[in-house]
Amino acid sequence: MKNIDPTPTRCAIYARISDDKRGEGLGVERQKDSCHVLAASNGWEVALVEVDNSISAYSGKPRPAYMRMMDAIRNHEIDAVIVWNLDRLYRRMKDLEEYIDLVEDTGVLTHTVMAGAFDLNTAMGRAMARTSIAFATLEVDNSKDRVLSAKLQAAKAGKPSGGNRGYGYEQNGMVIIESEAVIVREVIDRFVRGESWQTIATDLNSRAVPTAKGNKWCAANVRNVAIRPRNIAIRVHNNDEYPAQWPPVISLDTWEDLQLALKRGQAINGKRSYSNKHLLKGFVHCGRCGCRMHIVNAQQRDGSYSPAFGCRKRDYRGDEVGCGRMKRRKVPLEDFIADCIMYRLDSPELGVMLEDVESNTPALKKLLRDHEMQARRLRDVLECYATGELTLDEYKTAKVHAQSRLDTLGREIDARSAKTTVAKIPAGQSVREAWDNADMPWRRQLVDTVIEKIHVDPRVPGKKTPLYKKKWQFDPDLIRIEWKV
Ligand SMILES: [Zn+2]
Numbered sequence: 001m002k003n004i005d006p007t008p009t010r011c012a013i014y015a016r017i018s019d020d021k022r023g024e025g026l027g028v029e030r031q032k033d034s035c036h037v038l039a040a041s042n043g044w045e046v047a048l049v050e051v052d053n054s055i056s057a058y059s060g061k062p063r064p065a066y067m068r069m070m071d072a073i074r075n076h077e078i079d080a081v082i083v084w085n086l087d088r089l090y091r092r093m094k095d096l097e098e099y100i101d102l103v104e105d106t107g108v109l110t111h112t113v114m115a116g117a118f119d120l121n122t123a124m125g126r127a128m129a130r131t132s133i134a135f136a137t138l139e140v141d142n143s144k145d146r147v148l149s150a151k152l153q154a155a156k157a158g159k160p161s162g163g164n165r166g167y168g169y170e171q172n173g174m175v176i177i178e179s180e181a182v183i184v185r186e187v188i189d190r191f192v193r194g195e196s197w198q199t200i201a202t203d204l205n206s207r208a209v210p211t212a213k214g215n216k217w218c219a220a221n222v223r224n225v226a227i228r229p230r231n232i233a234i235r236v237h238n239n240d241e242y243p244a245q246w247p248p249v250i251s252l253d254t255w256e257d258l259q260l261a262l263k264r265g266q267a268i269n270g271k272r273s274y275s276n277k278h279l280l281k282g283f284v285h286c287g288r289c290g291c292r293m294h295i296v297n298a299q300q301r302d303g304s305y306s307p308a309f310g311c312r313k314r315d316y317r318g319d320e321v322g323c324g325r326m327k328r329r330k331v332p333l334e335d336f337i338a339d340c341i342m343y344r345l346d347s348p349e350l351g352v353m354l355e356d357v358e359s360n361t362p363a364l365k366k367l368l369r370d371h372e373m374q375a376r377r378l379r380d381v382l383e384c385y386a387t388g389e390l391t392l393d394e395y396k397t398a399k400v401h402a403q404s405r406l407d408t409l410g411r412e413i414d415a416r417s418a419k420t421t422v423a424k425i426p427a428g429q430s431v432r433e434a435w436d437n438a439d440m441p442w443r444r445q446l447v448d449t450v451i452e453k454i455h456v457d458p459r460v461p462g463k464k465t466p467l468y469k470k471k472w473q474f475d476p477d478l479i480r481i482e483w484k485v
Pocket residue numbers: 286287288289290291311312322323324325326
């Protein structure tokens with residue numbers, strides 16, 4: 001292939017360092033030096049030298065120097081390209097075809113130090129280039145396969161996957177850092193006892209406990225660290241699980257408790273658990289018609305708006321549901337209810353409740369297991385109907401039975417896990433201090449622990465609304481609380 005017209009004088013030298021480690025010592029300097037030698041022996045003038053550092057032509061990442069050289073070819077600023085080997089120019093067919101198109105348009109020559117000249121203007125030259133790229137691609141694929149199978153081998157052998165350090169373990173993934181393992185256990189224990197991921201994250205941050213990367217915790221971080229199978233020495237690879245070689249952080253019993261607690265989220269009944277924005281949403285009822293009151297925007301005497309609990313006349317479908325005649329401002333109501341709860345809990349009832357909680361955890365576990373079993377039964381029933389083992393009537397009866405048992409269990413779980421909230425008031429803190437430090441889910445759980453319903457009664461005609469706490473026109477006498485305990 002040396003029958004190239006020797007007239008072109010302006011050439012571009014292109015060098016690229018690549019990620020693949022073939023041990024050929026293809027340093028950019030060596031590539032460039034060899035290309036300069038070739039240019040000199042051809043009697044060519046080097047008009048352009050372009051180098052892409054650490055960019056593999058195979059990855060498809062942009063190669064700025066390569067793009068500049070292509071522009072120079074397009075603009076007829078150079079007549080030939082010199083590279084160490086064709087795989088410096090491209091490793092993907094797509095790139096080669098683009099290059100060939102350009103060569104056909106411009107007549108640019110391609111010389112390599114390793115494999116001589118390629119005249120891509122001829123069918124033979126193009127065929128040789130394509131063959132060489134096919135081999136280069138094959139080699140990359142092979143090395144990919146080697147990497148993948150090495151990863152699988154490592155997983156099967158129960159070795160860590162590498163990458164970022166897992167919290168609770170040293171960088172090698174094999175040795176427990178006890179000070180962090182303690183935190184992992186604490187997090188799981190607290191979640192199993194009914195605290196939210198968010199509450200736990202907030203607490204860790206307030207104690208200045210950092211994540212593996214030294215950052216602050218968020219609910220998702222805490223959850224990820226708690227639920228990863230690594231904690232019971234299981235290595236996960238492509239959804240398959242393998243026994244790992246590193247020591248576990250928690251026992252299998254604790255792991256099982258955690259799985260059940262994770263299901264509790266789905267088990268807790270009623271809409272109350274879903275709102276985290278408003279302390280009393282779902283608890284407040286209209287004293288005139290008995291309807292549940294919703295959060296509305298109410299206009300005040302001075303013309304401004306503030307959130308309030310309001311009785312709705314119609315629901316979102318337009319059906320008549322309530323009297324629509326009651327409104328009460330949200331902030332003073334919440335303030336008043338919080339005071340009532342503090343007062344209520346500063347009482348013998350709290351002691352009784354806390355005693356109950358002592359024996360609560362095993363009972364909660366049993367309830368969660370029952371719930372899980374019942375949920376499975378419900379799925380089985382559906383399956384039997386789907387496969388024709390049950391008639392529609394039998395299915396309906398079985399479903400109603402299983403569902404009502406499931407609902408009952410859900411309510412019991414709800415009540416019990418709420419009680420543990422109160423038990424988690426840190427030693428040395430009063431209920432008021434715990435309340436002031438707590439986040440909204442915790443406060444709502446506490447409300448749910450002690451209050452069944454709150455009734456808001458209509459104003460008494462002629463009676464002047466008193467000033468509550470010197471701040472609000474609000475009459476505490478019109479609030480009736482149905483206590484659970
Ligand atoms: Zn009403």
